[in-house]
Amino acid sequence: MSSLIIGIAGGTASGKTTLTEILKNSFKDKVTVLRHDYYYYDKSYFNVPEGQINFDHPESFETGLLIEHLNKLKNGEVIYRPVYSYKTNERLEEKKPVKPSPIIIVEGILIFHYQELRELFDLKIFVDTDADIRLIRRIDRDIKERGRSFDSIKNQYLNTVKPMHQKYVEPTRYLADIIIPHGGMNEIANDLIIRKIKTHLYPD
Numbered sequence: 001m002s003s004l005i006i007g008i009a010g011g012t013a014s015g016k017t018t019l020t021e022i023l024k025n026s027f028k029d030k031v032t033v034l035r036h037d038y039y040y041y042d043k044s045y046f047n048v049p050e051g052q053i054n055f056d057h058p059e060s061f062e063t064g065l066l067i068e069h070l071n072k073l074k075n076g077e078v079i080y081r082p083v084y085s086y087k088t089n090e091r092l093e094e095k096k097p098v099k100p101s102p103i104i105i106v107e108g109i110l111i112f113h114y115q116e117l118r119e120l121f122d123l124k125i126f127v128d129t130d131a132d133i134r135l136i137r138r139i140d141r142d143i144k145e146r147g148r149s150f151d152s153i154k155n156q157y158l159n160t161v162k163p164m165h166q167k168y169v170e171p172t173r174y175l176a177d178i179i180i181p182h183g184g185m186n187e188i189a190n191d192l193i194i195r196k197i198k199t200h201l202y203p204d
């Protein structure tokens with residue numbers, strides 16, 4: 001059986017990870033998850049002070065390596081993905097093995113921006129959540145989980161996150177097959193995606 005490759009895009013804190021986790025929990029080891037965020041370049045790659053790194057620009061990720069890994073998974077090979085820390089903005093020394101499976105989910109804000117990556121997806125989902133809701137969720141998450149201060153979140157949002165969203169993320173919504181409103185816990189949309197996955201796993 002060939003793998004069904006699903007791309008889940010959408011703005012920061014729109015609910016991509018929440019949807020991915022719902023699908024992973026529904027199909028357990030039949031689902032492999034790759035996050036574009038694993039492929040962020042280390043902070044040493046950027047020629048600007050740490051507080052000014054633009055993490056929302058398409059060239060901040062080693063997308064070529066993600067494409068290589070995705071093609072290997074598609075061919076049934078195990079890959080060793082990078083491990084990234086949002087707390088230190090570093091790519092760590094360790095690598096984690098990732099096994100292929102019938103359903104491969106790739107998640108990230110910009111994954112539909114790159115044509116070569118986009119063409120690998122059998123199903124493209126854009127999780128759509130209002131900007132104000134996303135900002136509130138991001139403040140909450142970044143303080144609790146990513147070790148950020150309110151001031152750093154505010155500056156980053158205004159200087160890079162918002163303008164990059166408008167320039168690079170927002171246009172990709174029109175490249176998606178499905179746009180999910182109220183992202184994250186939209187039960188009707190989630191059920192439709194689950195049904196699509198079941199059709200792939202159990203064709204008869």
Ligand SMILES: Nc1ncnc2c1ncn2[C@@H]1O[C@H](COP(=O)(O)OP(=O)(O)O)[C@@H](O)[C@H]1O
Nearest residue numbers: 011012013014015016017018137141183184185
């Ligand atoms: N429908 C929802 N209602 C309330 N909170 C949500 C919902 N979906 C996601 N969240 C919360 O918002 C934050 C960001 O969601 P997440 O799925 O991590 O977004 P993304 O992966 O797109 O950045 C998380 O703390 C998550 O628990």
Ligand SMILES: Nc1ccn([C@@H]2O[C@H](COP(=O)(O)O)[C@@H](O)[C@H]2O)c(=O)n1
Nearest residue numbers: 011012013040055056085086089109161
């Ligand atoms: N060191 C980093 C790397 C990324 N970010 C931000 O993460 C966002 C993407 O992750 P989501 O889970 O929100 O989709 C992106 O908007 C980057 O600004 C960061 O703050 N620090």
